[in-house]
Amino acid sequence: MGTRAKAALLRSALCLTTGMYEVTILLTLMPPLAKPRPSPTLFMFPGLTSAPFHNPRDFDWTRALEANVDTIRTEYLALKAHQKTSDYDVQGGQEHSLHQGQWDWFSYVTKGKKPNGASFEEHCPTTAALLSSIPGFMTSVPFAYAFFSSLQPGSSIKAHSAPCNIRLRCHFPLFVPPGCGIRVADQTRSWKEGECLILD
Numbered sequence: 001m002g003t004r005a006k007a008a009l010l011r012s013a014l015c016l017t018t019g020m021y022e023v024t025i026l027l028t029l030m031p032p033l034a035k036p037r038p039s040p041t042l043f044m045f046p047g048l049t050s051a052p053f054h055n056p057r058d059f060d061w062t063r064a065l066e067a068n069v070d071t072i073r074t075e076y077l078a079l080k081a082h083q084k085t086s087d088y089d090v091q092g093g094q095e096h097s098l099h100q101g102q103w104d105w106f107s108y109v110t111k112g113k114k115p116n117g118a119s120f121e122e123h124c125p126t127t128a129a130l131l132s133s134i135p136g137f138m139t140s141v142p143f144a145y146a147f148f149s150s151l152q153p154g155s156s157i158k159a160h161s162a163p164c165n166i167r168l169r170c171h172f173p174l175f176v177p178p179g180c181g182i183r184v185a186d187q188t189r190s191w192k193e194g195e196c197l198i199l200d
Contacts, residue, residue: 042163069194101155
């Protein structure tokens, strides 16, 4: 079995992590084959393609997210009103060594587990169903995340590399104030409400 076939099998096995942001729904996917960019902090699977951004249209499920943006936005607001305290406050800020300012999130999947799964599914049934319908959506792998995230005005996240190169992220913006963007490698993009942005 060649490297390309082995990589495809690994993608099938590890496949997809998802993270959801208020300003972004984060989805982690297996990248195509090629040469690595940047250096993963934990491990690297050789031969996977690395590009700063990927075309969302290469992933059929992005259309379903985009078609349901209003429902997802409404469910997020309902969850936020119900939960009141972000997971950042509950976890004592352990996950936030990379940010400056206020970064709040409401988790569905954290490190492969669903600590608030029942509450999330109760307040966000369409969102949970859409995520679960994504081929390869992971909920039992330590690199799996799915959450609503919100950066408050003036906040930023420092440059960093992922722990591994076996996934991509999908940001799905629900609310985007003017002047917000993201830089990956040497490319900068602006988020657009209701449009998936897939990055490595």
